[in-house]
Amino acid sequence: MAKKREVDISVDFAGRRLANPVFTASGTCGYGDELADFMDVNRLGGFITKSITLQPRKGNPAPRIVETDAGMLNAIGLANVGLERFVAEKLPVIARMSVPVFVNVAGERIDDYVAVVERxxxxxxxxxxxxxxxxxxxxxxxxxxxRDPEQVKEITSAVRKAAGDRILSVKLAPAVTDISVIARAAVEAGANALSLINTFTAMVIDIETRRPVLANRTGGLSGPAVKPIAVYLVNKVYNEVAKKAGIPILGLGGIRTASDAIEFLIAGASAVAVGTASFIQPDSAVRIIDGIEAYCVRHNVARLADLVGSLA
Amino acid sequence: MVNNKSKGVFTATVTSNRRIRECFWTIDLEFTGAGAAAFAEFQPGQFVQVDVSHLGLPAEDLIAPDLRDASRRNILLRRPFSFADVTAGPDRTTAELLYCVLGPASVRLTTLSRGDSLSFLGPLGNGFSVPPGKRLALLVVGGMGAPPIRCLAKLLKAEYPGTNVIAFIGAKTAQALPFEGQFEEMPERVDSFVPALARLGIPSAVATDDGSAGYRGFVTERLAQWLDEQRNWSAEGTVIYACGPEPMLAATAKLAAQRNIDCQVSMERRMACGIGVCQSCAVECRVEGSNETVYKLCCQDGPVFDSRTVVFDPPIQVVEEVGLARAIKEGLASPTVDEARILEALEHGEEERS
Known part of the structure; x- marks a missing residue:
């Protein structure tokens, strides 16, 4: 699998050297090696697990997804095995992976987040x-x-203490009045990376029944439809917060091709994550890695870091 | 239930794409190389995810007027299909994809012609299994549930010659039967009516909601009637295989439970990935020895489930008839059903989606 690298596409991500800037996005690639039938997971720059909560969660009733033009809505409801089974069943799989693994953590109360991270x-x-x-x-x-900068500060600093020397990235919601305010709150409270964006709350209506299609009524919009907004928000947070603070951004939202990923890098993301695209083409992430390398060769980009935030 | 591990993304070549009748079309496909090997292992009831995102729309006058509006939507995700027939050869495997033109993805499939390529993710999920000691297999089809049952019928005839196989086929009307043939004014009896099954030596009975072909009423009522007529019949030696709309599967499961017959149902859910990572295709299932339920994944734990484990969506008419409390008690509705949602739907006089 290993290819001769003509350019250096490795990146520094909050002090950790990654072989390349491409992650899998949380909730789209399982807990570890679920996509191993389709790609060499160890070729990734980083792997992000689906959300883990302190207690197991059943998730929402079906229908949990609906397709839209150039996107999809999901309302899975953070279905996951919970911390205990994650440690017993999934951690051994993760331990065999050579790629840096990040655990996405969710919860209802700050104590829940802290308990998961502490463990x-x-x-x-x-x-x-x-x-x-x-x-x-x-x-x-x-x-x-x-949505509230004070709560972002509180939860980030509580988790920061529990996280020890590990990287802590805070994943931001896009539909807020000023995303830079939220980003700044996270950075001031000790986040050493920012992931943006999460999905947009959205709705699809069945006009025959006049009911929402999703059992949860609303869901999170992802896919190509959100990409231009995500690129804009990454650029805004890069300029207003991340660049000065020296904090890397993990950019995501509708990345399907290497060109999409390169837009995010130019906008200011140090790394990118591939989500919805993996549902359609399970090896999208590794194709994007190859595409980024080819772009760097074509444009004489010697180091990928030179591309980050290079927007004219 | 059977699962094979050699899944992947494979390209197949279209060898033909034709309309069989009404809105039903069928594509013949050919897999070669690694795809031929992977799909040679395809089990009836397993499925594939087809990428149609690159296909354009047919000319507007070729689209049924009632689909013109809906078909303009773009396609992003793959679409799940179960093959109606798979034949493995030494260096190529052929497969038949039977589809109904009803939305933006299926209308695009009609544009394919001989020589075109299509990308398939598969084979996915768990197919039907044949328990030992079954002398009678009853196939229950509702509308577009036909493909996996046809695939299974062929396997049963080829590999289980000692098993008697009879098909019960239901649809709203004679026009909605997804088989080649002429079905209008067909009699109620079990006979060699459906050519695709008759060729295999499998007799069938048809039921339509409006009586335009076969028995007037639900296919499960026809099945119950037939079972009542049998002498020297053993529940133990019988297995039911069902695929169709969820209310039909729920009724089949209930009938099977009442008569102690083993029953496998092929479920359908909206899904994105088909490989267990998106977690969209939740099927509520009972936990043995407890009142709790869990969500299993249709794509990975199914799509074929033992009917005793599934908690079906309660058809609104069932809830209306017996009341929610009794529907839950009798296993017709999930104990965790959203009562408000059901009541709200009742108020609006809706029909349950199917």
Missing amino acids: LASEKAIAGFELNISCPNVAKGGISFG
């Missing part, structure tokens, strides 16, 4: 955490934390 922060297999304070599909917690 996992001493695990050698885990490079860091992604704090999900922007899930639109749960009744409690989720996005309600991510």
Whole structure:
């Protein structure tokens, strides 16, 4: 699998050297090696697990997804096995992976987040955490934390203490008055990376029954439809917060091709994550890695870092 | 239930694409190389995810007027289909994709012609299994539930010659039967009416909601009637295989439970990935020895489930008839059903989606 690299597409991500800037996005690639039938997971720059909560969660009733023009809505409801089974069943799989693994953490109360991170922060297999304070599909917690800068500060600093020396990225909701205010709150409270964006709360209506299609009524919009907004928000947070603070951005939202990923890098993301595209083409992430390398060769970009934030 | 591990993304070549009758079309496909090997292992009831995102729309006058509006929507996700027939050869495997033109993805499939390529993710999920000691297999089809049952019928005839196979086929009307043939004014009896099954030596009975073909009423009523007529019949030696709309599967499961017959149902859910990572296709299932339920994934734990484990969506008419409390008690509705949602739907006099 290993190819001769003509250019250096490795990146520094909050002090950790990654072989390339491409992650899998939380909730689109399972807990570890679920996509191993389709791609060499160890070729990724980083892997982000689906959201883990302290207690197991059943998730929402079906229908949990609906397709839209150039996108999809999901309302899974953070279905996951819970911390205990994650440690017993999934951690051993993660320990065998050579790629840096980040655990996405969600919860209803700050204590829940802290408990999960405390338990996992001493695990050698885990490079860091992604704090999900922007899930639109749960009744409690989720996005309600991510809209208020004071709450963002509180939860980030509590988790920061529990995370020890691990990387802590805070995943931001896009539909807020000023995303830079939220980003700044997270950085001031100790986040050493920012993931943006999460999905947009949205609705699809069945006009025959005049009911929402999703059992949860609303869901999070992802896919190509959100990409231009995500690129804009990444650029805004890069200029207004991240660049000065020296904090890397993990850009995501509708990335389907290497060109999409390169837009995010130019906008200011140090790394990118591939989500919805993996549902259609399970090896999208590795195709994007190859595409980024080809772009760098074509444009004489010697180091990928030279591309980051290079927007004219 | 059977699962094979050699799944992947494979390209198939279209060898033909034709309309069989009404809104039903069928595509013949050919897999070669690794795809031929992977799909040679395809089990009836397993499924594939087809990428149609690159296909354009047919000319507007070729689209049924009632689909012109809906078909303009773009396609992003793959679409799940179960093959109606798979034949493995030494260096190529052929498959038949039977589809009904009813939306933006299926209308695009009609544009394919001989020589075109299509990308398939598969084979996915768990197919039907044949328990030992079954002398009678009853196939229950509702409308577009036909493809996996046809695939299974062929396997049963080829590999289980000692098993008697009879099909019960239901649809709203004679026009809505997804088989080649002439069905209008067909009699009620079990006979060699459906050519695709008759060729395999499988007799069938048809039921339509409006009586335009076969028995007037639900296919499950026809099945119950037939079972009542049998002498020297053993529940133990019988297995039911069902695929169709969820209310039909729920009624089949209930009938099977009442008569102690093993029953496998092929479920359908909206899904994105088909490989267990998006977690969209939740099917509520009972936990043995407890009142609790869990969500299993249609794509990975199914799509074929033992009918005793599934908590079906309660058809609104069932709730209306017996009341929610009794529907839950009798296993017709999930104990965790959203009562407000059901009541609200009743108020609006809706029909349950099917």
